[in-house]
Amino acid sequence: MQNADVLITPANNRLSGREGLDALVHLAAGDDLRQKCRDISVVQRTKNLPPCPVTTCVTTEPYELKDQVKHIIHMVGPDCRRPNQDEARRELIREAYASLFVELKGIKKVKTIVAPPISMGVFAYPHREGARMTLEILLDWLENDDKAKIDEYTIIVKEKNFINNMRTVYRETEDTLPGQDSTNE
Numbered sequence: 001m002q003n004a005d006v007l008i009t010p011a012n013n014r015l016s017g018r019e020g021l022d023a024l025v026h027l028a029a030g031d032d033l034r035q036k037c038r039d040i041s042v043v044q045r046t047k048n049l050p051p052c053p054v055t056t057c058v059t060t061e062p063y064e065l066k067d068q069v070k071h072i073i074h075m076v077g078p079d080c081r082r083p084n085q086d087e088a089r090r091e092l093i094r095e096a097y098a099s100l101f102v103e104l105k106g107i108k109k110v111k112t113i114v115a116p117p118i119s120m121g122v123f124a125y126p127h128r129e130g131a132r133m134t135l136e137i138l139l140d141w142l143e144n145d146d147k148a149k150i151d152e153y154t155i156i157v158k159e160k161n162f163i164n165n166m167r168t169v170y171r172e173t174e175d176t177l178p179g180q181d182s183t184n185e
Helices: 020-029 031-046 083-087 089-105 127-144 160-171
Strands: 004-010 057-060 069-075 112-115 152-155
Touching: 004 020, 020 031, 020 069, 031 057, 057 089, 069 089, 083 089, 089 127, 127 152, 127 160
Parallel strands: 004 069, 004 112, 112 152
Antiparallel strands: 057 069
């Protein structure tokens, strides 16, 4: 786990932490995080709302990860395994990142962020398209939002295929992809 001010986890709309990277984050953060997510779910359901609708996010304490991160943002991107979300995935991914940027503005002193590419894991967003959109959205935000003041946004990826797609997309505009590929380590 890399140290950062904010860790973003790709959550489902129930905040259950049962799949993919989100399950690993919940496991590492411990039972207090699971309980907090259950509490959020209960409050939302009393309002007849899902715990965390698609394109929204919720910030929690890091609990057992407090030595590595200051905040965990649970971000719900489109689930492309569901036909209605797959059809609208391009708009939904933009809305999800817009929601993330609003959430980040509400947190003081965020300089470093660690995050996976949202929806690209178990939510099955197509990697080539997702790589292009992720880079476009993040680079535009980092370059144009003078209030963000982010020093480092690290994308953590475990699929070699996604890294290759990011390299291909990035080369269309730049000479080299910044960062390092540690998938073989």
